[in-house]
Amino acid sequence: MEMLAPNIYEELQGPGQFINILVDESWNIPLRRPMSIAGANRDQLTIIYKVLGRGTKRLVTKLRGDFLNILGPIGNIFNQDKFNNHHPILIGGGIGIAPILWLHNVMKGGSFQHELIIGAKSKSDHFLKHQPSRKIYLTTDDGTLGIKGTVMRVLQQVVNQLYEPMIVACGPAEMLKVIQTFLIDINIPGQMALESYMACGLGICQGCVVELTHSHQEKHSFGEKFSLICRDGPVYDISRVRF
């Protein structure tokens, strides 16, 4: 879905950031729906989403020319400074492709070497009609498109062929968890963008927490054990999150 949002574009920092969409002006759907920005220029903000439940079912009914109440940009960005002296491997699973795709395009524009792995359950779930190429790998769980298996299958191979790899991932929690375990095992750094239910996207409800790997557990603390994804995320160092 494309939208014109010059005010949001003005404040954009980069891939990783998202917007929070009021899909229904009535209270039939009480909360906004967060969606990652999948691409942006002055005239166009792009999101890619999957129709799951009531919110996204409402969103698909919007027509060209409709007005949409959106808040944003929200959140932090993938830290591209950390890519220096590393070879980034971008991984997008399912709807997690959105911020990864934006990052991919930004890096392509800057002629920054990287690999891209896109995974989905099945051919029909693939958002992009990307052609696999030398540095782009497509996977499906059922083998109907690209390589049969999960993104892990490709990652395990690719990671060994590269000098100083660094992983950037977004996707379902189960996928991120498997990637995290794998990377910690072989001591490779990475960043990932997380999702959670959100009520406000503004840091005022305290609803969107993820548990952190907190080394010094104190009896009384705030923000050491749980982090607000909308304010401190959605991008985290891969070792910081406890699934």
Next chain:
Amino acid sequence: MANLKVSIGGVEFNNPVFVASGTFGYGNDVSELVDVNQLGAIITKSITFHPREGNPPPRIIETPSGMLNSIGLANIGVDQFIKEMIPYYASLETKVIVNIAGSSMEEYLNVLEKVEKVGENIYGYEINVSCPNVEKGGMEFGVNSLMTRNLTELLRKRTEKLLIVKLSPNVTDITDIAKGAKEGGADAISAINTVIGMSIDISSRKSNLATKFGGLSGPAIKPIGIANVHKLSSAIQIPVIGIGGITSAEDVVEYLLAGATAVQIGTANFRDPGIGVKIIAEVDAYCDSNGYYDMSELTGALVNDS
């Protein structure tokens, strides 16, 4: 232009539209988006003595016309609150009320005393005796009239500022608890806090919240709020601040008619943190077009015909 000013316990507020505890952070997070100075008052997130991490996720889930939450009073604790927020509040024109929660009498008292020492620009306290999301504390006081009275009395001795007791609808008789608060010296009652609720994901057969139960808020609870405010305002002679499901000026008027002197907006802030400011303008317009000059003409003006 109607006179929107309201007075509670000797404190005058520019208008009757406040923002509810836990639904506006400490006020600073949204100050770039919203002119918070237009609000009648800001009620802070509940402050406890120590910082609190809160409950594990998931903490929120959408429900018909509302949401359930089990945040668990996550907050920065009174010391950091004083260090970071009191200076910010000094720069505000709107009146700030500090919401206090605790799991013992001492905790409420210790928080109040710390704020009392430094908070010249704090106009009062709202005592949360009604949070459904912590295992111990909060609710223990809020379900017991005598304990509510003792707690209020204890705090009343330590402050001359506005003292509001915030009540839960999850009790057999809310007026009984309110009487305890009044006898203890409360200046006002605010009601309602969230209503205990639960929702289940039928595919996983698990509760949608990690804590199983949560607090229901939003338009879904508005009739419960209206009923409780009406009961309270009929039963006690101190002002009642109405809370629950407010999303429009019409809702504000409805609460005033039920007997509220002022109102607080909660969940609606999550959709639009500027909703309070918009509603103030709409209340003004409503009064103009309906010939009201003062809020007191609306408070308790319910017609009892039947």
